[in-house]
Amino acid sequence: MSINQNRNCGCEEDNEMMCCNQMQDNERTVDCDERMEMAQQIRCLEFAITELALYLDTHPDDQKALCLHRKYCKEVKELKDKYQKVFGPLTINFPCNKWRWLEEPWPWERGNF
């Protein structure tokens, strides 16, 4: 299915726009392990960022912590962009050609992310 098939909404065409692609069902099954692994990496980085942020709130002059925080922020941004393009949005401010926010499972559902 062409990504642009339903694009008669009057939006300006922007091929550079970061969008989530649509996937066929069989691709989803194959990618389940990869998805799990990427989700786990994102969670690990988000956790490290939260932990460093709390630490920096009371130790704002710690250069080592600041440096690590910068490193993880960069890494998680890249990873989240990559994840969302394939597996759907993690937040509502990630543009999609199709409203995939409704399609992807919610995190409290058993066996999900």
Place this chain on the structure above:
Amino acid sequence: MWTYNKMLQYPINIKCTDPRLAKVIISQYGGPDGELAASLRYLSQRFGMPDQNAKAILNDIGTEELAHLEMVGTIVHQLTKGASIKEIEKAGLSAYYTDHGVDVYPQAAAGFPFNAGVLACKGDPIANLQEDLGAEQKARATYEKLIDLCRDNPDVLDPLRYLREREIVHFQRFGEALRGVQDKLAEKKYYMNHNNNCGCN
């Protein structure tokens, strides 16, 4: 302002329903030392803090507590979803089921609904931060009791242990914030304006 992240802070996948455990874990959702109380307590107290560190730590820990609220809600949901009426009765959840079905409702293990009386916003930064230190210890103690009660279920134990560890980190950070506030208040003499008289007519 907050943005929702469609991902749990720590993964939860409970394979078998067990409403007995849900009955006690619900306390960390809406009980006096639960995550709802913690998040609202910190997010409300932050407005009155005298220094940047304390405002930030209350804001950021309050935000993390919201993620923990979602985790505890997820545990309760996964433990009750699909449970049979017999299992619910056996777990002693008939009264809960009557009022809420298997929705996740903020209440304590003993059954009383969430009470904002536990938020403790005293209008005094030292008193508030001391309260927060106590709150983190009480939450840690509650998680330890839950860990005892859930000892046979590794799917439940794993996230409970994670949540317990977070209480310890938060306690540490609140201690540091408290020292900062004490130092700041000792720097110069503060005259508290009890009448809230801002000069406005």
